[in-house]
Every structure is written in C-alpha cells, then in structure tokens.
Amino acid sequence: MRKTIAATLMAGFTSFGATIAAAETLTIATVNNADMVVMQKLSPKFKEKTGIDLNWVILEENVLRQRVTTDIATKGGQFDVVTIGAYETPIWGKQNWLASLDDLGDSYDYKDVIEPVRNMLTVNGKLYAAPFYAESSFTYYRKDLFAQAGLTMPEQPTYTDIKKFATALHKPADNQYGICLRGKPGWGENMAYVGTLVNTFGGRWFDMDWKPQLTSPEWKEAVTFYVDILKNYGPPGATSNGHNENRALFSSGNCAMWIDATAAAGHIYNPAESKVADKTGFAKAPVAKVENGAGWGWAWALAVPNSSKKSDAAKKFIAWATSKDYVTLVGETQGWVSAPPGTRKSTYDNPEYKKAAPFGETVLKAILAADPTHPTAQPVPYAGIQFVAIPEFQGIGTQVGQSVAAALSGQSTVDQALQSAQTAVERTMKQAGYIK
Amino acid sequence: MRLKLDTHAALSLAGWLAASALFFPIAWMLLTSFKTEIEAVATTPSLIFTPTLDNYITVQERADYLKFALNSVVVSFGSTLLALALAVPAAYGMAFFPTKRTRGTLLWMLSTKMMPPVGALVPVTLVFRDLGLIDTLAGLIFVYALINLPIVVWMLYTFFREIPREILEAGRMDGATPLDELRFLLLPLSLPGLASTGLLAVILTWNEAFWSLNLTAAQAGPLTAFIASFSAPEGLFWAKLSAASTMAVAPILVFGWLSQRQLVRGLTFGAVK
Numbered sequence: 001m002r003k004t005i006a007a008t009l010m011a012g013f014t015s016f017g018a019t020i021a022a023a024e025t026l027t028i029a030t031v032n033n034a035d036m037v038v039m040q041k042l043s044p045k046f047k048e049k050t051g052i053d054l055n056w057v058i059l060e061e062n063v064l065r066q067r068v069t070t071d072i073a074t075k076g077g078q079f080d081v082v083t084i085g086a087y088e089t090p091i092w093g094k095q096n097w098l099a100s101l102d103d104l105g106d107s108y109d110y111k112d113v114i115e116p117v118r119n120m121l122t123v124n125g126k127l128y129a130a131p132f133y134a135e136s137s138f139t140y141y142r143k144d145l146f147a148q149a150g151l152t153m154p155e156q157p158t159y160t161d162i163k164k165f166a167t168a169l170h171k172p173a174d175n176q177y178g179i180c181l182r183g184k185p186g187w188g189e190n191m192a193y194v195g196t197l198v199n200t201f202g203g204r205w206f207d208m209d210w211k212p213q214l215t216s217p218e219w220k221e222a223v224t225f226y227v228d229i230l231k232n233y234g235p236p237g238a239t240s241n242g243h244n245e246n247r248a249l250f251s252s253g254n255c256a257m258w259i260d261a262t263a264a265a266g267h268i269y270n271p272a273e274s275k276v277a278d279k280t281g282f283a284k285a286p287v288a289k290v291e292n293g294a295g296w297g298w299a300w301a302l303a304v305p306n307s308s309k310k311s312d313a314a315k316k317f318i319a320w321a322t323s324k325d326y327v328t329l330v331g332e333t334q335g336w337v338s339a340p341p342g343t344r345k346s347t348y349d350n351p352e353y354k355k356a357a358p359f360g361e362t363v364l365k366a367i368l369a370a371d372p373t374h375p376t377a378q379p380v381p382y383a384g385i386q387f388v389a390i391p392e393f394q395g396i397g398t399q400v401g402q403s404v405a406a407a408l409s410g411q412s413t414v415d416q417a418l419q420s421a422q423t424a425v426e427r428t429m430k431q432a433g434y435i436k
Numbered sequence: 437m438r439l440k441l442d443t444h445a446a447l448s449l450a451g452w453l454a455a456s457a458l459f460f461p462i463a464w465m466l467l468t469s470f471k472t473e474i475e476a477v478a479t480t481p482s483l484i485f486t487p488t489l490d491n492y493i494t495v496q497e498r499a500d501y502l503k504f505a506l507n508s509v510v511v512s513f514g515s516t517l518l519a520l521a522l523a524v525p526a527a528y529g530m531a532f533f534p535t536k537r538t539r540g541t542l543l544w545m546l547s548t549k550m551m552p553p554v555g556a557l558v559p560v561t562l563v564f565r566d567l568g569l570i571d572t573l574a575g576l577i578f579v580y581a582l583i584n585l586p587i588v589v590w591m592l593y594t595f596f597r598e599i600p601r602e603i604l605e606a607g608r609m610d611g612a613t614p615l616d617e618l619r620f621l622l623l624p625l626s627l628p629g630l631a632s633t634g635l636l637a638v639i640l641t642w643n644e645a646f647w648s649l650n651l652t653a654a655q656a657g658p659l660t661a662f663i664a665s666f667s668a669p670e671g672l673f674w675a676k677l678s679a680a681s682t683m684a685v686a687p688i689l690v691f692g693w694l695s696q697r698q699l700v701r702g703l704t705f706g707a708v709k
Binding site: 264 | 473474477478480498499557558561562565570571649650653654655657661664665666667668669670671672673
C-alpha cells in the first residue's frame with residue numbers, strides 16, 4: 001500500500017515537473033529567409049506536440065550576428081535558439097559559446113544528415129549546430145536560349161565553355177545578358193563567388209603560414225577572368241548586384257546564365273516567383289583548372305548558445321525543426337518543392353520530392369562535392385570553401401570585396417585592386433598575430 | 437513689380453523642387469509597397485503596374501504590427517516626457533542663473549552625442565543585464581531619454597533665453613517661488629518651444645534603430661525592429677520591406693502633419709523680435 005502511495009506521489013511529482021517544463025517559453029532568433037518564414041508558420045505544430053511556447057525574433061542577418069554575439073559574450077541569455085551559418089559555427093564552437101548537439105536522440109538519425117554539411121558544422125568531433133537548410137553553388141541556364149542558339153550546356157561546364165556561351169548569348173539591346181554574377185561587395189556576396197573562382201583557378205586565401213596570397217598568379221587570373229566576363233557580358237551596374245538582385249534578374253528572364261546558390265532553385269522553379277520556371281536548366285558549378293572548391297558549401301543552422309537557461313527545451317525544438325518529419329511536414333503542407341533542401345539524404349530519396357524538384361539530384365551532387373576539408377588544391381590552414389573560418393574574415397572578406405568591386409567598376413586595374421587588398425589583409429593578419 | 441513676381445515664382449519653384457526631392461524616397465517606398473517582389477527589383481522600374489495589397493497582407497500575417505506600434509508609441513512618448521522632465525529644470529537653471537561653467541557644461545553635454553553609440557554597447561548591455569532591463573519598455577525609455585537629453589536641454593535653453601528676464605523678475609516680486617515661476621510663467625510662455633522640442637524628441641526616438649535592435653528581443657521591439665525583420669539575405673524582400681516601412685512611418689507622418697503648425701512656430705519662435 002505504502003509503495004502505491006509512494007508511486008502515485010512520484011508519478012504526481014513527475015507529471016508536475018513535466019507541466020512546469022511544458023510551460024516553458026523559448027526565444028528563437030532567426031533571419032527572414034523563405035524557409036525560416038515557413039518554420040515560423042508551422043511552429044504551432046511543435047507547441048501542440050510539446051506544450052513549449054515560442055517567441056520569435058526576426059533580425060537582419062548582420063544585426064542578428066551582432067546581437068547574438070553581444071548576448072553570448074555578455075551572457076545575457078536572451079536567446080535559446082539562434083540561426084547561424086557555416087561560417088560562425090566552427091568559430092563559436094571553438095570558443096565554447098554553443099552547446100554541443102550530439103544528444104538529440106536516436107530518432108534524429110544523424111547518419112541521414114548529409115556528410116559534408118555535418119562536417120561544416122562540426123568542431124573537434126562535436127556537432128555545434130544542426131543544419132536547417134544547406135546549399136552549394138551551381139549553374140542556372142536558360143534551356144530555351146541555348147536551344148535557339150544551338151548550344152548545349154554540358155553536365156560539368158568549364159569556364160572556357162561559360163565564356164563561349166556568355167559571348168554568344170549576350171544581347172544587351174534586348175535586355176538579355178550573357179551571364180549574371182555577384183558584384184556587390186561583401187564577404188558573403190561577391191567574395192563568396194570570387195572565392196570559388198579563385199579555388200578552381202588553383203588559388204587560396206592563405207598559405208600554410210597564414211601569408212595572404214592575393215597577388216599570386218592564380219588570384220590574378222581568376223579576378224581578371226571575373227572582371228572581363230562580367231564587364232563585357234554581364235548586366236550594367238553589376239557592382240550593385242548581390243544574390244537577391246541577380247535572382248530577380250534571372251527570374252525575370254534577363255540572364256542567360258547565373259552561377260549562384262542551389263537554394264534558389266526551388267524559387268526559380270516556382271511559377272509564382274519566376275517567369276523562367278519551365279525554361280531553366282541546371283548544371284554543376286563550372287571548373288577552370290582544378291575541381292577543388294569550384295562550388296561553395298553553406299548551411300543555415302540552428303544552435304543553442306551556452307548562455308541559454310533552457311537548453312533542453314531548445315534542443316527539443318532543434319530536433320523537431322531539423323528532423324525528417326519536419327521535411328515531410330513542409331512537403332505535405334507547403335508543397336514538396338519548398339521542402340528545406342540540402343540537409344538530409346532521405347529528402348533526396350523521397351519520390352514526391354524527386355517529382356516536384358527535378359533539380360534535386362544536381363543539387364545533391366553539388367553539395368556532396370563541396371568538401372570543406374579540401375577546399376583548395378594547395379594545402380591551407382583553414383576550413384571553409386568560399387570563406388575562411390576565422391573571426392577576422394568578415395572584415396578581410398568585405399575589404400577585399402570592395403577592391404574587387406573597384407576593379408569591376410573600372411576604378412582601378414585588377415593588379416592595383418589585388419595589391420591594395422594584399423596590403424590591407426597583411427596588415428590585419430599582422431595585427432591579429434597570425435604573421436609577424 | 438514684374439521682377440518681384442518672377443523672383444516669387446522662382447522661389448516657390450525651388451521650394452517645390454526641394455520638397456519633392458525630400459519626399460521622393462517616401463513616395464517611392466509607398467509605390468514599391470504595392471508592387472510584386474519581381475516588379476520591385478525590376479531594372480527599369482515601372483511607374484504603371486497593377487497594384488496589389490499582397491505585401492500588406494503577408495506582413496500582417498507574419499508579424500503583429502499593433503504590438504510593435506504600441507511599443508513605439510509608449511517608448512517614444514515615455515522617453516520624451518522623461519527627457520523633458522529632466523531637461524526643463526536643467527535648462528531653467530542654465531538660462532536664468534548662468535555661471536561661468538554653463539557654456540562648458542552645455543558643450544560637454546553635446547559632446548556625448550559625438551561618440552558612436554556602438555562604443556557604449558557592451559557597458560550598456562552589461563548594466564541592463566544586471567538590472568534586468570534588457571528587452572523591457574522601461575529600459576528603452578530610460579536609454580532614449582538619456583540619448584535625447586542633450587538635444588532637449590539645448591533646445592529648451594535657447595527657447596528659455598528668449599523669454600525676457602523681467603517677466604520672471606516681476607513674478608518673483610509678487611512672491612512666486614521658482615516652481616511657480618516655472619509653472620505659471622515659463623512653461624506657458626515657452627509652450628511652442630516646449631512642444632516643438634517634444635515633437636522632435638518623439639520623432640528622433642521613433643526612428644532610432646541601433647539601440648532598439650540591440651536591446652530588445654521578443655517583447656519590447658518597436659517599429660524599427662519590425663521593419664528590420666523584413667530584410668532577407670536570401671530571397672526578394674523589397675516590396676514587403678516597403679510595405680512594413682510604410683506601416684511604420686504612417687503614424688509618425690500623420691502625427692507630423694497634424695502638428696506641423698506647432699512645429700514650425702516652435703522652431704522659428706523668437707527668431708524675429
């Protein structure tokens with residue numbers, strides 16, 4: 001009898017404990033990308049399941065980074081789940097700012113998470129952020145324009161092919177440009193693309209002694225190629241075009257080719273957002289000399305800052321939002337073409353997804369090829385394909401991006417631009433103590 | 437006579453041109469908010485298009501506009517009242533009982549506006565964290581009152597100086613205490629100045645984005661945080677951002693129009709003696 005009472009009491013206490021846990025409220029900081037908007041829209045399902053309330057804070061990407069950095073550094077504890085990228089995760093993980101996410105449970109099926117993406121978010125064997133959606137870069141092209149001109153896009157184009165196609169398809173009088181590429185300065189804008197171009201021309205940001213390599217022949221060749229093709233066969237005012245502007249240009253039918261994030265494929269393929277939905281073909285990111293790092297690797301991921309006081313509940317949310325079930329939920333409620341791409345193998349095995357997203361296989365191949373551990377042909381001391389995972393890179397990348405944009409707009413020559421970039425990066429690296 | 441008419445016409449033309457130049461960004465924002473995302477970023481922007489209300493609907497669906505707007509109202513009016521309450525006695529003291537340090541004090545107050553706010557971000561965050569003020573309306577009111585205080589003191593100081601000392605002295609002769617002087621003489625006499633200072637402080641607070649983004653999370657975010665949440669690193673957002681911005685500036689724009697007469701009167705108060 002006594003045992004039963006004890007058991008009942010115990011059960012009572014546990015359920016009491018559970019109600020306390022259930023009344024918890026999580027604060028989630030995220031960006032306004034379409035996939036995150038869907039996550040917010042579907043989040044009542046998470047509440048239904050767990051009873052955990054959610055507060056959403058949606059911030060501009062750079063503000064989010066600054067806000068979250070301040071919060072973690074001052075242990076403010078305002079955020080329980082934060083959206084970060086493949087760039088911050090290794091840096092913050094190393095700083096011990098994030099909780100490790102290796103305990104999301106068996107049902108999470110870690111093996112199903114695409115390996116290069118998992119690697120991007122892993123430091124010293126620990127996963128510090130769970131991928132929400134991931135991308136590489138590849139080539140979008142207009143099947144109709146290629147057919148009209150009697151051209152064929154190979155599955156793996158070279159940059160020589162790309163230049164040939166751009167020359168043939170550039171008709172500025174009809175508002176049709178041979179190629180659209182990122183020109184807006186910024187480490188995550190033009191330098192994301194230029195970084196991959198340098199990689200495939202055989203270059204690297206730093207040698208093994210952290211000495212900047214911006215005046216090397218590989219950089220010169222890559223940037224000269226970039227300036228030449230974009231100036232002669234690109235849209236006017238390319239220095240103000242970032243990912244979004246080019247996406248708009250391509251989806252309104254102004255570009256014959258566009259080399260950019262695979263994550264835009266679902267949007268280009270959606271007739272509500274694009275005039276070229278049924279006319280767009282997809283090919284791998286072009287290569288020049290070597291295959292390493294020709295296409296980038298990026299993931300938007302969810303992480304729990306160490307300053308959060310509700311990390312258990314936060315992990316529950318992350319396990320939900322990055323699970324196979326969540327992908328299915330999005331597929332079934334929002335249409336399979338909108339399912340978050342690039343994170344799970346099972347998504348690409350799903351016949352429904354295959355049917356709705358014919359570009360899926362090319363995307364998967366691109367992501368599998370984006371190996372963050374071998375970003376360049378020559379050895380490098382850093383991780384990251386289109387970025388260098390050190391805190392200084394945001395500043396460095398943006399500064400070099402401005403020099404490259406100056407060369408593109410004709411304010412300086414390629415040599416001058418790279419020389420001034422080299423000097424600036426050397427100074428920063430000296431100040432930061434990487435080189436003497 | 438003829439010449440005079442021409443100058444007059446030229447002047448009003450210049451006035452209209454200046455006003456249109458100033459109003460252009462707002463007009464363009466309004467126009468963009470009725471376009472589709474693709475039209476909003478079209479390289480040859482169109483003036484003729486089929487307007488759509490979709491952006492406003494999407495914005496309203498995703499975020500609770502009223503909550504943000506209410507926060508903005510509470511924060512901007514609350515901080516303005518607090519700043520005025522602190523600044524009126526300070527400006528009174530400095531305007532009517534100046535010492536040789538008054539000028540220096542005024543300049544020093546203004547010098548706090550010369551430091552970029554991010555320089556104070558970490559200390560302010562730490563103090564706020566310890567006082568539990570992060571993401572609270574009280575915290576924002578406090579910070580904005582302090583930020584606007586130098587400007588408010590300066591403006592009130594100049595307005596108070598326009599008031600003839602003799603009037604206050606006469607009051608004193610009749611036995612008015614300093615508080616009575618403030619209440620019955622100074623404040624009524626400088627009402628236009630007070631009103632325009634308050635209006636300016638409200639507008640400055642309404643538009644401030646650095647502290648409102650950095651010190652709020654899910655609860656206390658004003659309309660600036662609401663606008664910022666509609667930009668996206670991947671995906672088109674100009675049309676929705678314009679709709680959100682239009683909704684954010686509309687109240688203060690209307691408020692500005694309604695109080696225009698007061699504002700102009702206040703700003704030119706005492707200009708002609």
